[in-house]
Amino acid sequence: MEMEVLNLTAVGPAGPAFAAQVGAEAGTNAFSCYQCGKCSAGCPLSYAMDYQPRQIMRLVQLGLKDEALKSSTIWLCASCATCTTRCPREVQIAAVMDTLRAMARREGYPYKERSVAAFHRAFLNGVASGGRAYELGMILGYKLSTFEMFKDIDLGLTWLRQGKLKLLPERIKGSASVRDIFEKVRKLEQEEVARQREGRPAAHEGMEGHS
Amino acid sequence: MxxxxxxxxxxxxxxxxxxxxxxxxxxxxxxxxxxxxxxxxxxxxxxxxxxxxxxxxxxxxxxxxxxxxxxxxxxxxxxxxxxxxxxxxxxxxxxxxxxxxxxxxxxxxxxxxxxxxxLEVLAADVGPKVVEAKVQKPLKGLRVAAYYGCLLVRPPAVTGWDDAENPQSMDKLMTALGAETVDWSHKTECCGASLTVSRTDIVLKLTRDILDAAKAAGADALVCACPMCQANLDGRQGAVEKTYKTNYHLPVFYFTQLMSLAFGIEPYKLGFARHSIDPRELLHTKEIA
The missing domain is CATH 1.20.1050.140 (Glutathione S-transferase Yfyf (Class Pi); Chain A, domain 2)
Incomplete structure (x- = not known):
């Protein structure tokens, strides 16, 4: 029987720089993970993921950037932080998932879980335009971008009848200042991406703020 | 304060x-x-x-x-x-x-x-003793599963005011109201809130696990402190029952609704009509409201 040989000690194409960058952005030390698997045993979403959280940590350590950023794991992570809470090495795994999602989006990786990404986009569009979440608009925006037109119609109608969904968004007086936050962040992110493409050193916030 | x-x-x-x-x-x-x-x-x-x-x-x-x-x-x-x-x-x-x-x-x-x-303000700063002193209608005979969910107590480096694995603050508040709380396994398990629209299938499974655990522990109802937890556990309970052919009929309260009830506020002011699993029948059976 022929077996595929996997060299698990070799470092992937992105090299150790990838783990260093992920760690710096997430405010944690990605190299600390020693693969005990406690994160994955406790993760309520792990049953649905293509890579276990533990495996994502290993992909990061090995510099296998494409594998990590194309995984379903980074989108299915519900940010409950069971992993971070239980990690004996104090690796902030939930923060690593955030970093990987943000990285996948800004570097234009295809989303393994398109519907999850579409939800986040629809949610934030509402916040950016009125300053507050607008559930009904978010649901409609989500449906338009995913073509899941008839999903959750029952619950939606029940909630409309119970008065749980507002027909019109709440627009705050300072909605322009909230829009401005989104604009500034977008600009800073574009500058950051350009800097990285040109190989200039990243100007992230530093690790000392996280613990 | x-x-x-x-x-x-x-x-x-x-x-x-x-x-x-x-x-x-x-x-x-x-x-x-x-x-x-x-x-x-x-x-x-x-x-x-x-x-x-x-x-x-x-x-x-x-x-x-x-x-x-x-x-x-x-x-x-x-x-x-x-x-x-x-x-x-x-x-x-x-x-x-x-x-x-x-x-x-x-x-x-x-x-x-x-x-x-x-929850922290009412359970820690105000405290169960002060709460107990305000009780006019004790919630006698009501067995609740206090459900904290993920974000209230995790990660402990950020939250830190109650135990991340077996929190007690809501249990103590409920006891102060005269209710009974059950020991159970899913106090801090995530309901998958952020995936509720995009991956409803996952949320139904996680919600089922929580409802199963509460039912197995003998709870009459769940109590929570998060609008997303409430929306999933209450609003999607019918869909969970249909998908997994189960039967719970577990009302899901906000802890402030039960506090208000015990403080003697009239039940019609507490928004029970907005619940998918109407809690009024249970409260009536227990002769609480």
Whole structure:
């Protein structure tokens, strides 16, 4: 029987720089993970993921950037932080998932879980335009971008009848200042991406703020 | 005791009964709430899944307003509370990051205001003894499973006011009201809230696990402190039953609804008609309301 040989000690194409960058952005030390698997045993979403959280940590350590950023794991992570809470090495795994999602989006990786990404986009569009979440608009925006037109119609109608969904968004007086936050962040992110493409050193916030 | 009040978006839409009973309970207990003027959405999971700086800037705009008021913030929603606590935690010893956040929000953010969850304020600052003294209608014979969910108590480095694996604060409050609480396994298991629209199948499974555990522990109802948990456990309970051919009929209360009830507020003021699993039948059976 022929077996595929996997060299698990070799470092992937992105090299150790990838783990260093992920760690710096997430405010944690990605190299600390020693693969005990406690994160994955406790993760309520792990049953649905293509890579276990533990495996994502290993992909990061090995510099296998494409594998990590194309995984379903980074989108299915519900940010409950069971992993971070239980990690004996104090690796902030939930923060690593955030970093990987943000990285996948800004570097234009295809989303393994398109519907999850579409939800986040629809949610934030509402916040950016009125300053507050607008559930009904978010649901409609989500449906338009995913073509899941008839999903959750029952619950939606029940909630409309119970008065749980507002027909019109709440627009705050300072909605322009909230829009401005989104604009500034977008600009800073574009500058950051350009800097990285040109190989200039990243100007992230530093690790000392996280613990 | 006075706090800057941050209701958050859900308490203005799917969870107005949580907002109303929060105000009632705080008034009864002498906790003064002053709403943060013109507050914006904290960004919730979607912001921190998208851009780190955005996830800090959105809560910081609200926190900066609370600083102007000279008050600490109280947030009833577990997700809002968690985002605010996270922002404070990450910027606390990082002047550079605070400067970046201030530049993005166009206001000075110093990080001087604290953020607390409503459960922490009522269970720790006010305390079960004071709560017990206000009880007019004890919730005798009601067995509840206190469900904390994920964001109230995790990660402990950010939250830190109750045990991350086996929290007790809500249990103690419920006991003070005369109710019984069950020991059970899923107190802090995640309901998958941020996936509720996009991967409903996953949320139905996680919700089923929680409902199964509560039922097995002999609970009559669940009590929670988060509008997303309530929406999933209550609003999707029918779909869970249909999908998994189970039968729970477990009402899901906000802890402030049960506090209001025990304080003698008339049940019709507590928003029970907005629940998918109507709790009035249970309360009637137990001769509580």
């Amino acid at each position: 006075k706090y800057a009040y941050y209701p958050g978006c859900s308490l203005h839409s799917t969870a107005t009964e949580y907002d109303a009973t929060t105000r009632t309970v705080c008034q009864t207990l002498g906790v003064e709430l002053e709403e943060i003027p013109d507050w914006n959405c904290c960004g919730a999971t979607s912001a921190h899944a998208t851009n780190h700086l955005l996830s800090l800037a959105l809560p910081a705009r609200d926190l900066a307003k609370a600083e102007q008021m000279g008050l600490d913030v109280v947030a009833p929603c577990a997700a809002c509370y968690n985002r605010m606590a996270q922002t404070i935690h990450e910027t606390k010893d990082n002047e550079v990051l605070r400067g970046r956040v201030s530049a993005v929000i166009g206001a000075d953010y110093e990080g001087t205001a604290k953020a607390k969850s409503l």
